[in-house]
Amino acid sequence: MIFKTPRLMIAALSGGAGKTLVSLGLAAAWRRRLGLSVVPFKKGPDYIDAGWLAMSADHPCYNLDPFLMGPRDILGSFVRRSHGADVALIEGNRGLYDGVDADGTCSSAELSKLLKAPVVLVLDATKMTRTAAALVLGCRTLDPLVNLSAVILNRVAGARHERVLRDSVERVNGVPVVGVLPKERENLFPERHMGLVPPQEHGRLTEAVARLGEKIEAHVDVERLYEMARRSEPMGWPAFGGCDGASRPTACGVRIGVLRDGAFQFYYPENLETLQELGAELVVIDSMRASHLPDLDALYVGGGFPETHLVQIAGNDRFRASVREAIEAGLPVYAECGGLMFLSRGIRAGGRLHPMVGVLPFEVQMARKPQGHGYTVLETVKDNPFFSRGGVLRGHEFHYSRVVNVTGSLDFAFRLKKGCGVLEGWDGVCYKNVLASYSHLHACGQKEWAEGVVRAAVRYRSRKAAVSGTVLPAPEASEVKAL
Structure with a gap:
C-alpha cells in the first residue's frame, strides 16, 4: 500500500x-x-x-x-x-x-x-x-x-x-x-x-x-x-508496531487517574492514547478543585507549571491528603517533573514554602534559570513498579526547579548517562509504588512505559480485590503474557 x-x-x-x-x-x-x-x-x-x-x-x-x-x-x-x-x-x-x-x-x-x-x-x-x-x-x-x-x-x-x-x-x-x-x-x-x-x-x-x-x-x-x-x-506504508497501532493484548478494566488542569497540562496525546489502547480507563482529575482522589488502580501526574498555581494547589488540603493516603496504601503513581514537584514536601517560591503532598523527602526550589534542559538517557539500575532493571530509556527534561533540603536518603531508579535529573547523575525517586522523575518519556519511543503503567495498575487492582474478597473476571491468557 x-x-x-x-x-x-x-x-x-x-x-x-x-x-x-x-x-x-x-x-x-x-x-x-x-x-x-x-x-x-x-x-x-x-x-x-x-x-x-x-x-x-x-x-x-x-x-x-x-x-x-x-x-x-x-x-x-x-x-x-x-x-x-x-x-x-x-x-x-x-x-x-x-x-x-x-x-x-x-x-x-x-x-x-x-x-x-x-x-x-x-x-x-x-x-x-x-x-x-x-x-x-x-x-x-x-x-x-x-x-x-x-x-x-x-x-x-x-x-x-x-x-x-x-x-x-x-x-x-x-x-x-x-x-x-x-x-x-x-x-x-x-x-x-x-x-x-x-x-x-x-x-x-x-x-x-x-x-x-x-x-x-x-x-x-x-x-x-x-x-x-x-x-x-x-x-x-510502514509495518505497524507498538505506538503506531499494532494489535497488542490488553488488560481491560483498570482505572488510571490523570491530573489534568491549569497546573498539570504536559501530556503527549500518544501516551494517553496508548494507555487506552492497552485497555485502561482514564479518569481526568483537577488537582485544584477535586475534593478527594477517586477510586483508582494507578495515577499519572505529568508536567506543567504548578508554580503558577501554588496557592490553589496548596489550599486544597483534602485532595492532597487523599493522594498521600492512597500512596501510603500502595497506589502506583508515575510522576514527571511537575508531578515530582507535586509529590514533594513543598515548593519554595516567592519567599514562601507551599505545602504539597509530602511523600517525597525533599522540598523543591524555583530558580530563575533552567536547572535541567535537553535530552536525557537513563539506565534503570533498580527494579520498580514500572521498569525492570537493566533497561535504557531516552527522555527529555526542562525545569526551572531543583531539589533542596533532602531529609534521609533517596532511592533512585535511574542512573543518568545524559542529563541533569534530580541530583547530579541520578533521577527517578522511588517511594513504595511511586516513581517520580524530572525526565519526560514518550510512549512511541519507550513502549515499555505504557505497559509498565498498566501492569502496575493490574497488580494493584488484583491486590485490592484480594483484600476485599472481590472476584475479578479472569484475564485472557495472552493478556498476562503481554503485561
Whole structure:
C-alpha cells in the first residue's frame, strides 16, 4: 500500500524566527479558507507549541522526535495518525539543520527526508536584504536531498524591503517566496521561559488564533502551499508496531487517574492514547478543585507549571491528603517533573514554602534559570513498579526547579548517562509504588512505559480485590503474557 496524504513541514533558520506562528496561522487558514481537515505534528519534545497547534487545527497534535523514537516508530505514528486527513502539517524545531551533534543528527531536515515532506523556510528578515538569499542558498545546498520548496519572509519593514528581499531570494535560489509577513506591534502570543505561554493560560485564546489565521490568509499564499503539500512524494506504508497501532493484548478494566488542569497540562496525546489502547480507563482529575482522589488502580501526574498555581494547589488540603493516603496504601503513581514537584514536601517560591503532598523527602526550589534542559538517557539500575532493571530509556527534561533540603536518603531508579535529573547523575525517586522523575518519556519511543503503567495498575487492582474478597473476571491468557 502507498501512503499519499499531503504533507508540509514549516522550518526556520533558528528558534524565534516565527515558524510556530506561521504553523498556527496556516492550520487555521487552511481550515477556514479551504475547509481542510488538518492533522498537526510537532518535531521535538514540546508540549506548549503542540497545544497551540491542536487548538488551531482543532485536532490533537502529535510529536515526532528522532532522538526519542526510531524511524519505524516515527513513520508508523505519522502514517497512522494522518491517514485520511486532507493534509498533515509538521512544525520543525530550532534551525532546519540543528540536531544533537555537528552532523545535525535528529534535525528537522532529517525528519523531512524520512517523511518525504516539502519544507517551507520561515526567514526572519530583520535588518537584512540580499543576505537572506545567501541564507536560503546555504540551506538548499547543504543537503540537496532536503526538498526546500518555498520561503516565507517574516518581520519585513515595508514595500521596498519586501521587493529587494523577494527579488534576491527568488533570483539566487529559484525558490518562490509564498508569503511576506510585516512587523507587528501587538504580540498576541506572549512568551514564558523559552516558549509561548500555554494555551490554557491565554486570556484571549479564540481571538488570538482567529486573528493569526486572518493574518496568514492576508499575507501568505495558502492555496499554493496546499498544492505543494499535495505534491509530496508517495511513500511505502510502514509495518505497524507498538505506538503506531499494532494489535497488542490488553488488560481491560483498570482505572488510571490523570491530573489534568491549569497546573498539570504536559501530556503527549500518544501516551494517553496508548494507555487506552492497552485497555485502561482514564479518569481526568483537577488537582485544584477535586475534593478527594477517586477510586483508582494507578495515577499519572505529568508536567506543567504548578508554580503558577501554588496557592490553589496548596489550599486544597483534602485532595492532597487523599493522594498521600492512597500512596501510603500502595497506589502506583508515575510522576514527571511537575508531578515530582507535586509529590514533594513543598515548593519554595516567592519567599514562601507551599505545602504539597509530602511523600517525597525533599522540598523543591524555583530558580530563575533552567536547572535541567535537553535530552536525557537513563539506565534503570533498580527494579520498580514500572521498569525492570537493566533497561535504557531516552527522555527529555526542562525545569526551572531543583531539589533542596533532602531529609534521609533517596532511592533512585535511574542512573543518568545524559542529563541533569534530580541530583547530579541520578533521577527517578522511588517511594513504595511511586516513581517520580524530572525526565519526560514518550510512549512511541519507550513502549515499555505504557505497559509498565498498566501492569502496575493490574497488580494493584488484583491486590485490592484480594483484600476485599472481590472476584475479578479472569484475564485472557495472552493478556498476562503481554503485561
